[in-house]
Amino acid sequence: MSMLLLDLLGTFFFAVSGSLLAARKKFDVVGSLLLASLVGLGGGVCRDVIIGQGVPNAFAQPVYLLPPVLATLLVATRVVHETRVRRPLLLFDAGGLALFCIVGTITAHEAGLHAVSAALLGLTTAVGGGVMRDVVANEVPQVFNPRGVYAIPAMLGAALTVLTLELGWFGVVAGCLIAVFVFVLRVLSIRLEWHVPLAGGGTIRTNDV
Amino acid sequence: MSMLLLDLLGTFFFAVSGSLLAARKKFDVVGSLLLASLVGLGGGVCRDVIIGQGVPNAFAQPVYLLPPVLATLLVATRVVHETRVRRPLLLFDAGGLALFCIVGTITAHEAGLHAVSAALLGLTTAVGGGVMRDVVANEVPQVFNPRGVYAIPAMLGAALTVLTLELGWFGVVAGCLIAVFVFVLRVLSIRLEWHVPLAGGGTIRTNDV
Amino acid sequence: MSMLLLDLLGTFFFAVSGSLLAARKKFDVVGSLLLASLVGLGGGVCRDVIIGQGVPNAFAQPVYLLPPVLATLLVATRVVHETRVRRPLLLFDAGGLALFCIVGTITAHEAGLHAVSAALLGLTTAVGGGVMRDVVANEVPQVFNPRGVYAIPAMLGAALTVLTLELGWFGVVAGCLIAVFVFVLRVLSIRLEWHVPLAGGGTIRTNDV
Numbered sequence: 001m002s003m004l005l006l007d008l009l010g011t012f013f014f015a016v017s018g019s020l021l022a023a024r025k026k027f028d029v030v031g032s033l034l035l036a037s038l039v040g041l042g043g044g045v046c047r048d049v050i051i052g053q054g055v056p057n058a059f060a061q062p063v064y065l066l067p068p069v070l071a072t073l074l075v076a077t078r079v080v081h082e083t084r085v086r087r088p089l090l091l092f093d094a095g096g097l098a099l100f101c102i103v104g105t106i107t108a109h110e111a112g113l114h115a116v117s118a119a120l121l122g123l124t125t126a127v128g129g130g131v132m133r134d135v136v137a138n139e140v141p142q143v144f145n146p147r148g149v150y151a152i153p154a155m156l157g158a159a160l161t162v163l164t165l166e167l168g169w170f171g172v173v174a175g176c177l178i179a180v181f182v183f184v185l186r187v188l189s190i191r192l193e194w195h196v197p198l199a200g201g202g203t204i205r206t207n208d209v
Numbered sequence: 210m211s212m213l214l215l216d217l218l219g220t221f222f223f224a225v226s227g228s229l230l231a232a233r234k235k236f237d238v239v240g241s242l243l244l245a246s247l248v249g250l251g252g253g254v255c256r257d258v259i260i261g262q263g264v265p266n267a268f269a270q271p272v273y274l275l276p277p278v279l280a281t282l283l284v285a286t287r288v289v290h291e292t293r294v295r296r297p298l299l300l301f302d303a304g305g306l307a308l309f310c311i312v313g314t315i316t317a318h319e320a321g322l323h324a325v326s327a328a329l330l331g332l333t334t335a336v337g338g339g340v341m342r343d344v345v346a347n348e349v350p351q352v353f354n355p356r357g358v359y360a361i362p363a364m365l366g367a368a369l370t371v372l373t374l375e376l377g378w379f380g381v382v383a384g385c386l387i388a389v390f391v392f393v394l395r396v397l398s399i400r401l402e403w404h405v406p407l408a409g410g411g412t413i414r415t416n417d418v
Numbered sequence: 419m420s421m422l423l424l425d426l427l428g429t430f431f432f433a434v435s436g437s438l439l440a441a442r443k444k445f446d447v448v449g450s451l452l453l454a455s456l457v458g459l460g461g462g463v464c465r466d467v468i469i470g471q472g473v474p475n476a477f478a479q480p481v482y483l484l485p486p487v488l489a490t491l492l493v494a495t496r497v498v499h500e501t502r503v504r505r506p507l508l509l510f511d512a513g514g515l516a517l518f519c520i521v522g523t524i525t526a527h528e529a530g531l532h533a534v535s536a537a538l539l540g541l542t543t544a545v546g547g548g549v550m551r552d553v554v555a556n557e558v559p560q561v562f563n564p565r566g567v568y569a570i571p572a573m574l575g576a577a578l579t580v581l582t583l584e585l586g587w588f589g590v591v592a593g594c595l596i597a598v599f600v601f602v603l604r605v606l607s608i609r610l611e612w613h614v615p616l617a618g619g620g621t622i623r624t625n626d627v
Contacts, residue, residue: 019408020409022353022408022409023407023408023409023410024409025349025353025408026355026407026408027353027355027407027408028355028404028405028406028407028408029405029406029407029408030358030359030360030361030405031352031353031355031360031408032408033360034336034352034353034360035353035408045259049258049259049261049467050463050467050473050474050477051473052261052467052470052472052473054261055259055260055261055322055326056259059259059322059326059329059330060322060323060326062323062325062326062329065325065329072408075408075409075410076406076407076408076409076410077410078409078410081409082409113473113477113478114478114480116480116483117473117477117478117480120477120480120483121477127452131554135344135553135554135556136340136344136350136353137349137353138344138347138348138349138556139556140443140555140556141554143449143452144440144443144445144449144452144453144554144555146444146445146446146449149448150448151448151449151451151452152448195446196446196447196448197446197447197494198441198444198445198446198447198494199437199440199441199443199444199445199446199447199449199450199453199490199493199494200438200440200441200442200493200494200496200499200500201441201493201494201495201496228617229618231562231617231618232616232617232618232619233618234558234562234617235564235616235617235618236562236564236616236617237564237613237614237615237616237617238614238615238616238617239567239568239569239570239614240561240562240564240569240617241617242569243545243561243562243569244562244617254468258467258468258470261470263470264468264469264470264531264535265468268468268531268535268538268539269531269532269535271532271534271535271538274534274538281617284617284618284619285615285616285617285618285619286619287618287619290618291618344553345549345553345559345562346558346562347553347556347557347558
């Protein structure tokens, strides 16, 4: 039950990020609904297809359509809208990331996957939807933006989730702490412009990007 | 049997749209064959993977390779080619959309999915292949183009299909009527430049896009 | 056992191509690891999801994470790096292509697929990861580049694999010969700038692209 709520909340956060990107790209409300659904549901569908235990939740339970619909409405009525420095998109995306790395890891762990595999699938769930959103909107995915760290908080969140699950310590408190940790880490990394070394060696210079 | 024919016809329509896009992007005939296969078979493969009942039709039955091969040949020999205003691509795409929203919904319904889920999967089947085609060719997907409506006809077609199925009215006549309705709606929306409100509120202006 | 080694080697080759592309696009090391994983594991995950026999190898066996990690390290320390004419990326990509069209075909054949379907799935495995790599990095996939041939060597490799499997001739020697054949064909096609007719008829001119 609480897993469903967490999953729906994460879906909603990601869906808002999708609708905000749709607004920035001048898509219409139907495109907004589709992009919101893709980012909100895409990661979870991939996870469920990989686990291979029946029809993915997003298709089996119509309640999963509500978050994208709500997100589309909130953005279309400008209750949520982008400001000059486009922070809302990043914040909602960070919220989805924080919840999905936990929900994805738990789902994979419950399906009987190895601890490492469960964490990897949690990371895939968390990062997958956002990659689809950005690819479909013809942008380089945020996960590859060398300003700030994106995958590292999700990796840590998935690892902490699987660790506490294995130790029998996972519960509401642990889940909340991990989610807050991932969210704060992601947001701080954008604010403070953390970066890790570049793929080909060296580090980013201030004037790049 | 007639389902297979409908599916192959829809695959052919989408495949032609893929080969035409390959021609516009100056890909070679092998790229044309691959893009035709991706758009023609991609939506159905996603549908079958999500339903999760064995190997997707496109891989289990080699006859599904014929439509992409035929489409590639027709475009390479310029029997079908783009004119100034690139209408053929949009027409063939609309034909695929009209057939796939029906075939996809029926397949999902037969697999025992909930009515809402069946319609959603029908929409995914109809829209999925075209999104893959455009993403792989590095274009913003047509489904996000605010000129004309793309997903709405497919949504209506999927909804009508599931409704007539549930009521026991679905048959050849109903199927044909729904397909024609979706096709005409899509084509009219392009000709008459219908549009719906933008994702971030407001409407498109004449000079945009 | 030797299948696992071949698969890991192919994964490593593709992973290096992903890390090299990440370096060229100025992604950071985490992005490099993700792109290496996507290209190295993406094709195989698609293959396993389509075959539908349990959790894909890449998620079931954590050893599959080693090649992307190794590739990321080799590129980050500049042990492997791009030279002026960006040949290393193409060479490693050709190596992955040569091994994956064989491994993919064998896997599909062992799962009981029809000969044509097995070859098609082998082609999908070989080409799929590279397409994901290029799409996610916002480039037109190499498979659509009309300079050189990309899919044809993989098609021939998959066809030869399925042929020798059906005839009972497949073994270490046949596998090595096919891999070398695919690799050499791909590399020669780049060096000698082979091309096939364009999708819309006609051939590429020297000044194009």
